[in-house]
Amino acid sequence: MSSETGFDPALYARFPTQEPRPPEEEEELRRIWCKPKGWEYLTVVNNNYVGIYYLGTAFLFFLLAGVLALLMRVQLAAPLMEIVPQATYNQLFTMHGTVMMFLFAVPVVEAAGVLLLPQMLAARDLPFPRLSAYAFWAYAVGGLCFFASLFVGLAPDGGWFMYPPLTSKAYSPGINTDFWLLGIGFIEISAIAGAIEIIVGVLRTRAPGMTLDKMPIFAWAMLVFAVMIVIAFPSVILATLLLEIERALGWPFFDAARGGDPLLWQHLFWFFGHPEVYIIFLPAAGMMSMIVATVARTELVGYRLIVLAMLATGFISFGVWAHHMFTTGMPPMTTGFFSAASMAVSVPAGIQVFSWIATLAVGKPRFNAPGLFVMGSIVVFVTGGLTGVMVAMVPFDWQMHDSYFIVAHLHYVLIGGMVFPLFAAFYHWIPMVSRRALSERLAKWVFGLMFVGMNVAFMPMHLAGLMGMPRRVYTYLLEHGWDLPNLVSTIGAFLLALGILLFLIDLARNFRLAPGEGNAGNVHGAGTLEWLPNALYAARSIPVVNSREPLWDDPQMSDDVAKGRYFLPRSATGLRETIVTSPLRAEPQYLQIMPGPSPWPLAAAVFTAGFFLGLTVQAYPFAIASGVLAVVGVLRWLWETDRRVGMEGVDIGADIRVPTYVTGPKSHGWWAMVILLVVMGMIFAMALFSLAFLWSNQPGHWAPPAPLAAAWTVLLLYAAALALAVAARALLRRGAGWAVAALLLSVLAAGAALWLDHGQWRATGLIPQASGQAASVFALQALQGCALVIGALMAAYCAARAVRGLVSQPANNTIDVTMLFLAYAAGQGLVGALFTRVIGIG
Amino acid sequence: MRSWAILLAGLIVWAVHFFLLYGIGEFAGEGKGPRLAVLAITALALAVVAMLARLLLRAPGGDGFERWRGRLALAGLLLGGLAVLWQGLPALLAR
Numbered sequence: 025m026s027s028e029t030g031f032d033p034a035l036y037a038r039f040p041t042q043e044p045r046p047p048e049e050e051e052e053l054r055r056i057w058c059k060p061k062g063w064e065y066l067t068v069v070n071n072n073y074v075g076i077y078y079l080g081t082a083f084l085f086f087l088l089a090g091v092l093a094l095l096m097r098v099q100l101a102a103p104l105m106e107i108v109p110q111a112t113y114n115q116l117f118t119m120h121g122t123v124m125m126f127l128f129a130v131p132v133v134e135a136a137g138v139l140l141l142p143q144m145l146a147a148r149d150l151p152f153p154r155l156s157a158y159a160f161w162a163y164a165v166g167g168l169c170f171f172a173s174l175f176v177g178l179a180p181d182g183g184w185f186m187y188p189p190l191t192s193k194a195y196s197p198g199i200n201t202d203f204w205l206l207g208i209g210f211i212e213i214s215a216i217a218g219a220i221e222i223i224v225g226v227l228r229t230r231a232p233g234m235t236l237d238k239m240p241i242f243a244w245a246m247l248v249f250a251v252m253i254v255i256a257f258p259s260v261i262l263a264t265l266l267l268e269i270e271r272a273l274g275w276p277f278f279d280a281a282r283g284g285d286p287l288l289w290q291h292l293f294w295f296f297g298h299p300e301v302y303i304i305f306l307p308a309a310g311m312m313s314m315i316v317a318t319v320a321r322t323e324l325v326g327y328r329l330i331v332l333a334m335l336a337t338g339f340i341s342f343g344v345w346a347h348h349m350f351t352t353g354m355p356p357m358t359t360g361f362f363s364a365a366s367m368a369v370s371v372p373a374g375i376q377v378f379s380w381i382a383t384l385a386v387g388k389p390r391f392n393a394p395g396l397f398v399m400g401s402i403v404v405f406v407t408g409g410l411t412g413v414m415v416a417m418v419p420f421d422w423q424m425h426d427s428y429f430i431v432a433h434l435h436y437v438l439i440g441g442m443v444f445p446l447f448a449a450f451y452h453w454i455p456m457v458s459r460r461a462l463s464e465r466l467a468k469w470v471f472g473l474m475f476v477g478m479n480v481a482f483m484p485m486h487l488a489g490l491m492g493m494p495r496r497v498y499t500y501l502l503e504h505g506w507d508l509p510n511l512v513s514t515i516g517a518f519l520l521a522l523g524i525l526l527f528l529i530d531l532a533r534n535f536r537l538a539p540g541e542g543n544a545g546n547v548h549g550a551g552t553l554e555w556l557p558n559a560l561y562a563a564r565s566i567p568v569v570n571s572r573e574p575l576w577d578d579p580q581m582s583d584d585v586a587k588g589r590y591f592l593p594r595s596a597t598g599l600r601e602t603i604v605t606s607p608l609r610a611e612p613q614y615l616q617i618m619p620g621p622s623p624w625p626l627a628a629a630v631f632t633a634g635f636f637l638g639l640t641v642q643a644y645p646f647a648i649a650s651g652v653l654a655v656v657g658v659l660r661w662l663w664e665t666d667r668r669v670g671m672e673g674v675d676i677g678a679d680i681r682v683p684t685y686v687t688g689p690k691s692h693g694w695w696a697m698v699i700l701l702v703v704m705g706m707i708f709a710m711a712l713f714s715l716a717f718l719w720s721n722q723p724g725h726w727a728p729p730a731p732l733a734a735a736w737t738v739l740l741l742y743a744a745a746l747a748l749a750v751a752a753r754a755l756l757r758r759g760a761g762w763a764v765a766a767l768l769l770s771v772l773a774a775g776a777a778l779w780l781d782h783g784q785w786r787a788t789g790l791i792p793q794a795s796g797q798a799a800s801v802f803a804l805q806a807l808q809g810c811a812l813v814i815g816a817l818m819a820a821y822c823a824a825r826a827v828r829g830l831v832s833q834p835a836n837n838t839i840d841v842t843m844l845f846l847a848y849a850a851g852q853g854l855v856g857a858l859f860t861r862v863i864g865i866g
Numbered sequence: 867m868r869s870w871a872i873l874l875a876g877l878i879v880w881a882v883h884f885f886l887l888y889g890i891g892e893f894a895g896e897g898k899g900p901r902l903a904v905l906a907i908t909a910l911a912l913a914v915v916a917m918l919a920r921l922l923l924r925a926p927g928g929d930g931f932e933r934w935r936g937r938l939a940l941a942g943l944l945l946g947g948l949a950v951l952w953q954g955l956p957a958l959l960a961r
Contacts, residue, residue: 026929236869237934328934332941339877340949343884357901358891360956365884368949608869609931720893 075139121184161629245310283725320387393467397448408436429489473523480516628657876946908954
């Protein structure tokens with residue numbers, strides 16, 4: 025067998041070890057990963073708790089958004105109803121879509137990842153537990169504040185995709201729109217933090233021997249999901265920033281009269297918005313693939329093809345964004361490209377569906393609760409997929425655009441593709457975290473009501489759409505003939521809600537949370553590692569994985585793991601720790617020391633929420649104070665991390681030794697920073713695209729850019745900043761002071777470059793309020809300014825650590841990640857300064 | 867990186883092809899020249915797919931993981947090639 029890192033795979037043969045382990049080892053693990061008490065429940069960072077908090081909060085938002093849907097259905101049950109006024113109805117449909125997409129669908133699958141992945145990969149926890157806690161609290165606090173806007177009549181009312189000019193200051197003068205722009209922008213930060221955690225977790229903390237071809241399919245799904253978030257979400261972050269700047273400062277990115285373009289919003293939004301559908305679908309499909317194999321009691325058919333389908337979805341879904349814009353008058357060939365991609369993306373979805381059907385066909389499927397939801401999901405999702413192929417055809421889309429046919433289509437796809445699999449997952453995995461499984465008898469009623477209710481609610485909407493009923497109308501006239509399908513839909517919606525109510529009753533009766541102790545166990549007979557005996561430290565020892573369903577192939581494994589016969593049967597350093605493995609073949613590389621509980625992630629999240637809330641309600645001093653405190657919170661939580669322990673190398677079992685501290689591209693911190701830089705790079709790339717788009721579509725408003733010839737000082741300074749940042753790593757061998765000095769000089773050089781760049785553009789006479797071009801150029805510079813402020817904070821933080829003697833030599837992770845960030849920032853400035861001068865030159 | 871490049875080869879070709887086509891449509895218009903460019907890029911992308919598939923088929927077997935990676939990559943090239951072909955067709959149809 026080949027090796028990826030030089031590790032000898034023959035060493036795996038030493039496991040399971042035979043000699044008995046001392047009983048005090050397990051006691052020590054329990055002490056280190058102890059249960060919280062009292063207020064410590066707020067400061068926990070262990071995935072067993074954070075995952076449950078996350079899931080519970082996301083499900084709460086599902087219920088809240090569902091109640092909004094019921095209100096809308098009551099309003100539409102008959103013509104000319106007056107249950108809610110028109111303005112409130114606008115808020116209801118906007119909040120229903122927004123909450124379901126941003127506060128339920130993405131967070132709930134991220135939560136499932138936080139809860140399940142460490143167990144499935146047999147890691148002690150995800151690699152950045154405090155980041156998980158921060159992401160959760162930011163989402164929970166921010167989401168609840170956002171939802172509360174509904175109760176004071178300030179909820180957004182421009183539809184979940186917030187198109188300008190409707191959402192521009194002229195047509196939406198209140199702060200309702202700002203709640204959406206700042207609230208959603210903020211919540212996306214939480215989603216990205218979770219995605220970084222998941223990518224590094226899946227690629228670097230798998231059990232030894234779990235090569236990529238043996239990885240659980242859910243982990244593959246979460247990996248693709250997280251990468252898609254990293255690529256897609258920056259686009260909506262940029263879009264929300266630009267629209268907020270336009271509203272607050274009058275910079276006309278989307279105002280056609282001043283050289284902006286409202287279509288730019290649609291491109292930016294849908295570059296995020298359509299992949300978002302697959303971002304939601306893929307983890308659910310991953311759950312389906314895991315559950316189908318267990319339900320059918322056989323291996324998943326076509327594992328390799330499913331992996332390919334997930335990867336292909338991750339790519340092709342980025343080529344379909346403009347199919348939401350077929351009616352905007354795009355040229356025919358371009359329209360054809362998007363139509364073709366929209367049809368092509370159904371191929372990987374089809375592969376997965378056929379694989380599930382084949383698995384059920386070759387196995388001996390059980391019609392238990394997960395089985396029923398799996399089968400119901402296939403039926404509903406395929407129906408939605410077929411109408412999806414219909415609307416991918418441009419002439420049909422022209423007829424159906426913005427009609428109830430689309431409402432029916434998207435609910436079939438999302439409920440079939442995500443909600444039913446999620447309920448299957450609840451029934452499948454609840455025995456892992458609860459002392460009792462849910463009731464099979466009640467589950468049949470839950471499924472029946474949800475399946476029938478869903479179809480009764482949404483099937484008639486196809487007809488209503490074909491009869492011409494547009495989306496988002498708050499009422500209609502009797503003579504339209506839409507009354508019967510609407511009444512039937514309303515009855516269906518209440519049946520669906522009744523099913524969910526029964527599920528809640530079942531939860532109340534049977535769900536008894538037991539993190540790490542006395543769960544109901546592997547009641548479905550699944551074969552993957554999350555069903556190993558578990559405590560708060562996860563599995564007692566970390567097994568060697570030789571197949572995709574190790575518990576099916578090695579019936580002794582659970583017992584051997586519980587007796588500590590595999591890797592890391594004890595705490596090697598007396599601290600929280602997990603094994604970091606290589607990304608392809610999962611060979612042990614080093615022991616990661618993990619941070620424990622801390623109040624600082626919670627504090628940082630609360631103050632981050634305060635910062636965005638303050639900006640939204642225009643309480644600027646409060647916002648600034650909150651922002652400063654949020655930064656203090658983050659730095660304080662980081663302060664205790666990146667410290668060496670006394671031991672250079674430790675025995676992780678069977679005399680296999682690994683280091684306790686590594687730096688550079690091997691370290692998990694380096695990986696996280698590179699992913700963060702990809703996020704920043706995508707925001708920057710989309711900002712460059714925005715400038716190019718306006719140049720292409722608004723040539724009449726284009727002024728000569730700042731002269732290229734005069735830019736050499738700017739470019740030289742950025743190049744110097746880049747060189748200084750890179751040099752810091754080498755200079756650390758000479759002393760921490762040298763490295764810190766190089767980092768601070770890098771910030772100074774980049775700051776001077778930005779100052780010069782800005783001055784050269786001001787000298788052209790362009791002002792950002794005057795044209796889309798100038799607004800975009802100055803927005804790019806503002807983006808660069810933000811990067812430099814963060815870089816300056818990081819360099820100052822390095823200086824503080826150096827003063828306190830916390831910068832290890834000859835290499836140090838804090839210096840490494842700061843170097844990466846500053847080098848990126850300098851590169852970004854250089855490219856931006858060149859691009860803005862070249863585009864539209866002459 | 868080599869493993870990821872092999873795994874994702876077909877899909878990377880699709881992505882490069884798609885965004886080049888979008889760039890042409892967005893920034894160069896839809897006249898005869900751009901349409902010919904689309905067809906030329908499509909032909910080139912298909913040639914790259916064929917070349918990569920040939921390389922993969924000739925590569926030595928390796929261990930279980932490498933064989934799995936090779937077969938997945940071949941399937942990816944097939945899917946990517948089909949998607950590229952499909953993606954290029956609007957240039958023939960558009961007027």
